[in-house]
Amino acid sequence: MPAALFPDLVEGALRDFFVSRIELVEPIGGGYPEAVTALESFVLRGGKRVRPAFAWNGWLGAGGDPSGLDAPAVLRVCSALELVQACALVHDDIIDASTTRRGFPTVHVEFADRHRASGWRGRPEQFGAAVAILLGDLALAWADDMVREAGLEPAATARIAPVWSAMRTEVLGGQFLDIAGEVSADESVPAAMRVNRYKTAAYTIERPLHLGAALAGADDALITAYREFGTDIGLAFQLRDDLLGVFGDPEVTGKPSGDDLRSGKRTVLYALALESADARDPGAARLLRESIGSDLSDADVERLRTVITELGAVERVERRIAALTDTALATLDASGATDEGKARLRAAALHATRRAA
Amino acid sequence: MPAALFPDLVEGALRDFFVSRIELVEPIGGGYPEAVTALESFVLRGGKRVRPAFAWNGWLGAGGDPSGLDAPAVLRVCSALELVQACALVHDDIIDASTTRRGFPTVHVEFADRHRASGWRGRPEQFGAAVAILLGDLALAWADDMVREAGLEPAATARIAPVWSAMRTEVLGGQFLDIAGEVSADESVPAAMRVNRYKTAAYTIERPLHLGAALAGADDALITAYREFGTDIGLAFQLRDDLLGVFGDPEVTGKPSGDDLRSGKRTVLYALALESADARDPGAARLLRESIGSDLSDADVERLRTVITELGAVERVERRIAALTDTALATLDASGATDEGKARLRAAALHATRRAA
Numbered sequence: 001m002p003a004a005l006f007p008d009l010v011e012g013a014l015r016d017f018f019v020s021r022i023e024l025v026e027p028i029g030g031g032y033p034e035a036v037t038a039l040e041s042f043v044l045r046g047g048k049r050v051r052p053a054f055a056w057n058g059w060l061g062a063g064g065d066p067s068g069l070d071a072p073a074v075l076r077v078c079s080a081l082e083l084v085q086a087c088a089l090v091h092d093d094i095i096d097a098s099t100t101r102r103g104f105p106t107v108h109v110e111f112a113d114r115h116r117a118s119g120w121r122g123r124p125e126q127f128g129a130a131v132a133i134l135l136g137d138l139a140l141a142w143a144d145d146m147v148r149e150a151g152l153e154p155a156a157t158a159r160i161a162p163v164w165s166a167m168r169t170e171v172l173g174g175q176f177l178d179i180a181g182e183v184s185a186d187e188s189v190p191a192a193m194r195v196n197r198y199k200t201a202a203y204t205i206e207r208p209l210h211l212g213a214a215l216a217g218a219d220d221a222l223i224t225a226y227r228e229f230g231t232d233i234g235l236a237f238q239l240r241d242d243l244l245g246v247f248g249d250p251e252v253t254g255k256p257s258g259d260d261l262r263s264g265k266r267t268v269l270y271a272l273a274l275e276s277a278d279a280r281d282p283g284a285a286r287l288l289r290e291s292i293g294s295d296l297s298d299a300d301v302e303r304l305r306t307v308i309t310e311l312g313a314v315e316r317v318e319r320r321i322a323a324l325t326d327t328a329l330a331t332l333d334a335s336g337a338t339d340e341g342k343a344r345l346r347a348a349a350l351h352a353t354r355r356a357a
Numbered sequence: 358m359p360a361a362l363f364p365d366l367v368e369g370a371l372r373d374f375f376v377s378r379i380e381l382v383e384p385i386g387g388g389y390p391e392a393v394t395a396l397e398s399f400v401l402r403g404g405k406r407v408r409p410a411f412a413w414n415g416w417l418g419a420g421g422d423p424s425g426l427d428a429p430a431v432l433r434v435c436s437a438l439e440l441v442q443a444c445a446l447v448h449d450d451i452i453d454a455s456t457t458r459r460g461f462p463t464v465h466v467e468f469a470d471r472h473r474a475s476g477w478r479g480r481p482e483q484f485g486a487a488v489a490i491l492l493g494d495l496a497l498a499w500a501d502d503m504v505r506e507a508g509l510e511p512a513a514t515a516r517i518a519p520v521w522s523a524m525r526t527e528v529l530g531g532q533f534l535d536i537a538g539e540v541s542a543d544e545s546v547p548a549a550m551r552v553n554r555y556k557t558a559a560y561t562i563e564r565p566l567h568l569g570a571a572l573a574g575a576d577d578a579l580i581t582a583y584r585e586f587g588t589d590i591g592l593a594f595q596l597r598d599d600l601l602g603v604f605g606d607p608e609v610t611g612k613p614s615g616d617d618l619r620s621g622k623r624t625v626l627y628a629l630a631l632e633s634a635d636a637r638d639p640g641a642a643r644l645l646r647e648s649i650g651s652d653l654s655d656a657d658v659e660r661l662r663t664v665i666t667e668l669g670a671v672e673r674v675e676r677r678i679a680a681l682t683d684t685a686l687a688t689l690d691a692s693g694a695t696d697e698g699k700a701r702l703r704a705a706a707l708h709a710t711r712r713a714a
Contacts, residue, residue: 024523028530028555030548031537091494095487120540121650122621130452130536133490134529137448140494141525144501148518154511161505166381168498172491173385179487180388183477191387198385264479293478 006056007049013079014043017146038110039135043086045102050352051085051208052078054230057348058212061341062222074215076150077160081208083143088171088203090136094129095179096263103254108132140168152215159214167207174199181266182293189275192268193235200241201234205352209345225335229345232328236321236353242267243317244355247305258301264293268320273313284311325353363413364406370436371400374503395467396492400443402459407709408438408565411587414705415569418698419579431572433507434517438565440500445528445560447493451486452536453620460611465489497525509572516571524564531556538623539650546632549625550592557598558591562709566702582692586702589685593678593710599624600674601712604662615658621650625677630670641668682710 004012018040025036055078060066064074092098093106100106105113112128120127147164177195209226218226244253245260246269260267270292277285284307291304308314332345361369375397382393412435417423421431449455450463457463462470469485477484504521534552566583575583601610602617603626617624627649634642641664648661665671689702 021526024526025530028527028534030534030551032530032533035533087494091490095483095490097483115540118541121542122540126452126454127536127540131533133448133452133493134533134536136490137444137494137497138526138529140497141501141522141529144498145522145525148522165498165502165505168502169378169381169495170385172495172498173382173387173389176389176392176488176491177385177387179484179491183472183479183484184475185478194387 006053007047009075010049010052010079010082011044013076014082015040017076017079017083017142018043020149021142035111035131035135036138038107039086039090039139042090042102042104042107042135043082043139045104046082046086047102049082051081051204053348054205054345055081055208055212055215057341057344058209058226059215060212061226061337061345062213062216062218063338064212064216070153070156073151073156077147077152077211077215078208080143080146080150081211083139083146084168084171087136087140087143088175090132090139092175094132094136095175098255098259098263100255106132107135156215156217159217160211163207163210163214167203167211170198170207171203174203178265182264186266187271187274189268189271192266192271195266196235196238196268197231200238201231203234204237205234206230219336222336225331225337229328229331229335229349232324232331233349233352236324236328236349239268239317239321239324240353240355242269243314245269246301246308247314257298258296258304261292261301261304262294262296269308269313269317272316273308273311276311276313277307281311321353325349363410364404366432367406367409367436367439368401370433371439372397374433374436374440374499375400377506378499392468392488392492393495395464396443396447396496399447399459399461399464400439400496402461403439403443404459406439408442408561409435410705411562411702412438412565412569412572414698414701415566415583416572417569418583418694418702419570419573419575420695421569421573427510427513430508430513434504434509434568434572435565437500437503437507438568440496440503441525441528444493444497444500445532447489447496449532451489451493452532455612455616455620457612463489464492513572513574516574517568520564520567520571524560524568527555527564528560531560535622539621543623544628544631546625546628549623549628552623553592553595553625554588557595558588560591561594562591563587576693579693582688582694586685586688586692586706589681589688590706590709593681593685593706596625596674596678596681597710597712599626600671602626603658603665604671614655615653615661618649618658618661619651619653626665626670626674629673630665630668633668633670634664638668678710682706 021036025033056075059074065071089101090107093101094108098106099109108128108131110128111131112124115124115127174195178199181191181195206227209230210223213223213226242260245265245267246258248255250257256262270288274285274288277288287307288304291300296304328349329346332342337345378393382390413432416431422428446458447464450458451465455463456466465485465488467485468488469481472481472484531552535556538548538552563584566587567580570580570583599617602622602624603615605612607614613619627645631642631645634645644664645661648657685706686703689699694702
């Protein structure tokens with residue numbers, strides 16, 4: 001493998017994959033190639049490549065050799081995770097009616113805008129959602145194509161099949177739990193933790209690591225250690241995300257300030273705040289319940305931030321992040337991963353749980 | 358293979374597949390297993406199994422042996438087409454805002470109803486669409502799982518990979534052309550034919566046959582013949598569908614009467630009617646343009662039916678169906694398919710192009 005930054009390698013693999021689709025897409029014509037280009041831009045501006053990095057580092061830590069013959073195929077499989085993620089984000093943005101993503105208009109908004117600018121018939125929003133549904137589907141189908149065409153040995157293909165399958169079923173389950181939690185207004189901390197378990201921890205870290213281990217043919221002991229480490233770091237990662245969703249800087253996160261409060265997301269942070277408020281501050285509890293998911297001004301968001309902080313929820317979330325990270329790192333240290341693998345996974349874990357965006 | 362009706366065999370394979378997912382879905386809990394059950398019901402009430410039948414008959418016609426060791430694996434791959442179809446229908450119904458499908462409420466309507474009945478928070482429609490987006494994604498992901506886990510020989514797996522990949526990219530392209538055609542109000546016959554080419558002909562008949570041929574390891578000559586036959590019959594099948602979308606009996610089709618007129622679908626039937634009207638009846642042309650995609654009463658639909666018939670569009674569509682079917686059957690006769698395969702494909706072709714539902 002050439003010496004390059006890992007996100008650039010992932011981007012190169014994704015770019016090559018999109019080039020390989022041209023011969024399928026061009027003959028269809030009628031605006032489809034242009035829509036696919038919009039999907040490609042979305043995928044290529046995709047930032048941190050967290051999932052491919054965990055998969056790749058998991059593979060290295062299980063003895064994978066970056067100068068080995070199978071390394072390019074492994075890189076392609078790791079990169080395919082970004083296409084699953086593209087589907088998840090594009091569809092999630094329709095579900096949440098989000099307007100910006102990665103600092104740009106979301107896909108459904110972009111195509112609604114194109115509809116409006118072209119003076120087409122019908123409702124721009126409906127067209128935007130329709131195109132975004134189809135492009136998300138395409139990303140999901142292509143994720144599978146990219147794995148199938150990666151060039152793995154048959155034995156490696158067989159090893160990763162159940163992991164790949166579980167990962168997709170789990171992330172869709174996590175998204176389901178998320179929306180079901182919002183509508184049923186389940187306010188409990190365990191309900192919020194369950195969403196995090198499947199929507200983030202399994203999907204973002206545990207299964208990518210598991211995938212990397214399976215690619216390398218790791219033994220069961222290492223796979224178990226990876227999965228425990230990955231679940232803990234994944235939960236910590238999501239708790240950090242919860243904090244950023246309320247306290248993050250829009251300039252850095254690319255999402256509107258206080259986005260989670262406005263969208264009514266049932267985060268662990270919110271559940272903990274409510275738990276404290278119910279125990280000792282009925283006024284704060286009422287304010288939290290009335291505010292969540294409503295049309296908040298910046299001043300409202302600021303006030304909620306103060307309330308959530310004063311209720312001790314921020315501190316409790318930070319303590320959970322620290323405890324999960326400690327346990328995870330101890331599991332990693334005791335595992336049979338290579339020294340280089342441990343060093344990389346430790347760094348990735350700290351980065352994921354301390355990040356500002 | 359046991360002697361049973363083919364749709365029952367497909368249903369059995371699908372049922373077994375859903376059973377195999379329980380161990381993945383149950384632990385996630387939180388209503389996800391119940392949502393998956395709704396998807397299963399949707400898939401199992403799925404009617405005619407046209408795509409699996411063309412794939413299976415294509416395999417038989419290319420020398421596949423239904424009493425051979427690989428027959429159960431082949432049946433599973435053919436049946437997986439119904440999961441791709443489930444995704445296409447569930448997502449299409451959101452896009453078209455359709456309320457009934459196969460005589461039942463569409464998935465998004467079903468979950469909006471559950472939301473309403475449970476008195477949950479938020480907008481029922483938004484919840485219904487969200488769940489339907491996720492269940493469609495799950496069906497698409499599981500289609501790939503079902504193929505991967507079918508138990509094919511590696512050589513057969515390698516042969517079908519490009520066909521499977523092309524089929525999914527094409528059907529999504531066809532759906533894109535369909536909605537792009539609606540908003541841009543492209544009224545031409547060639548534009549409508551292009552939608553039919555990808556949304557129906559390639560996806561419903563050409564690629565399933567190609568898949569069957571690849572499963573059997575057919576030679577290039579038979580694959581070419583199958584694809585030509587499949588394209589022609591697929592176009593004829595869609596033209597029959599266009600007629601049913603305007604003239605079909607709701608009791609038989611399971612869709613509201615005149616559905617295509619109300620939904621504004623740019624069918625070849627409509628394009629031909631408009632072409633004739635523009636040439637010789639400006640009043641009819643104005644009526645067609647004003648009516649399409651609007652909220653029509655049953656009397657309006659009846660009036661449009663008369664206009665479309667009097668413009669000769671029905672007759673022209675019937676003539677096209679007959680010509681396409683003749684060419685297709687000649688291609689089939691001249692092909693290297695087995696005699697039994699030819700007989701079955703001929704019967705399937707006639708059934709697909711003469712059906713009433």
